[in-house]
Amino acid sequence: MLDVIIVGAGPAGLSAALMLGRCRRYVLVCDSGQPRNASSRAVHNFLTRDGISPKEFRQIGRDQLQPYTNVELRATTVTEAVREGNSFAxxxxxxxxxxxxxxxxxxxxxxxxxNIEGFSQFFGAGxxxxxxxxxxxxRDQPLAVFGQGAAGEALALQLLQWSRDIVLCTNGPSQLDAREIAFLTHHEIRICEEPIARLEGFDQQLERIVFADGSVLPRRALFLQTKPQRRVELLEKLGLKMPERYQQPIAPxxxxxxxxxxxxxxxxxVADGAELGVLINKELQKEDLTRSYRSFKEE
Ligand SMILES: Cc1cc2nc3c(=O)[nH]c(=O)nc-3n(C[C@H](O)[C@H](O)[C@H](O)COP(=O)(O)OP(=O)(O)OC[C@H]3O[C@@H](n4cnc5c(N)ncnc54)[C@H](O)[C@@H]3O)c2cc1C
Structure with a gap:
């Protein structure tokens, strides 16, 4: 039996695998090849790797696991997970x-x-x-923000740090009150309520927003708040739910x-994966030492 099965070989899973590999744990890492930043061209804000492609980043992670022969990587999807007593299948x-x-x-x-034409196509490239x-x-380029109400306003104001040419596209009624509109106008942020028909560009790069009334707004990029959906299918298959407060382990x-x-x-x-690697190793060690102490006492 393995010590740990890691589902997902993104930065978190690979980092945990490295820590556990160095703890001499027997680990299987499975990855279905759909990382969150797959459509992005570059990873930023990672010291020593600023600007690296996400693909190369993961490849380096996988390469650095090679010496740890106790860690196996597989390009595959984990389709089921069940608890079997004190272990998992x-x-x-x-x-x-x-x-x-x-x-x-x-x-x-x-x-x-x-669900508007072009959003998925240009995600990560405009x-x-x-x-x-x-x-x-x-920086200093013509930018658009997609959003309504306080969230749209906050993102538009936040982007002033990078550009003074910002249009807030609300895709219908802005859901902003007079004070909010006045504050955005004070910062020369234009509000456009016309529904968006589609995004257009060339060679995988956004160039313009086309509105339902046929008008066109040239923009280098559009920022929005996405709705993140956690990939918790396996957690649910184990009969578990996301805990309301931070807790590790989620269940034994x-x-x-x-x-x-x-x-x-x-x-x-990466930091989280490393922390969890340590925690998992400690939990396994605790189990091993408890078992060994019991048999030691019985001798
Ligand atoms: C467009 C875009 C640009 C970004 N740019 C940056 C940036 O510049 N800098 C930055 O710090 N962050 C950036 N991020 C955020 C970054 O991508 C994530 O924070 C990071 O990828 C999280 O790592 P993770 O290991 O938790 O998940 P992921 O990298 O998403 O990896 C999860 C892995 O689990 C696998 N998986 C899921 N279910 C299963 C299953 N059942 N069986 C097997 N495998 C499974 C998936 O295929 C995937 O490979 C960006 C995100 C996006 C969307």
């Missing part, structure tokens, strides 16, 4: 079954986008959710790391 896409003493879910999340990740490259032997649980950054996910 998981089923992979090829129907093979693997058992482990503990389970780390590092499955990430999915950003749900508005449509962004995080100014801290992507706005520096777009079940741990979560990275964006699926609490982080929103590559650096945060």
């Amino acid at each position: 998981v089923k992979l896409a090829d129907n093979s079954i693997h058992t482990a003493r503990s389970l780390l879910l590092a499955t990430g999340l999915i950003d749900t986008l508005p 449509v962004y959710s995080c100014p801290y990740c992507d706005a520096w490259e777009l 032997g079940v741990f979560m790391a990275g964006d699926v649980y609490q982080t929103r950054w590559v650096s945060g996910a």
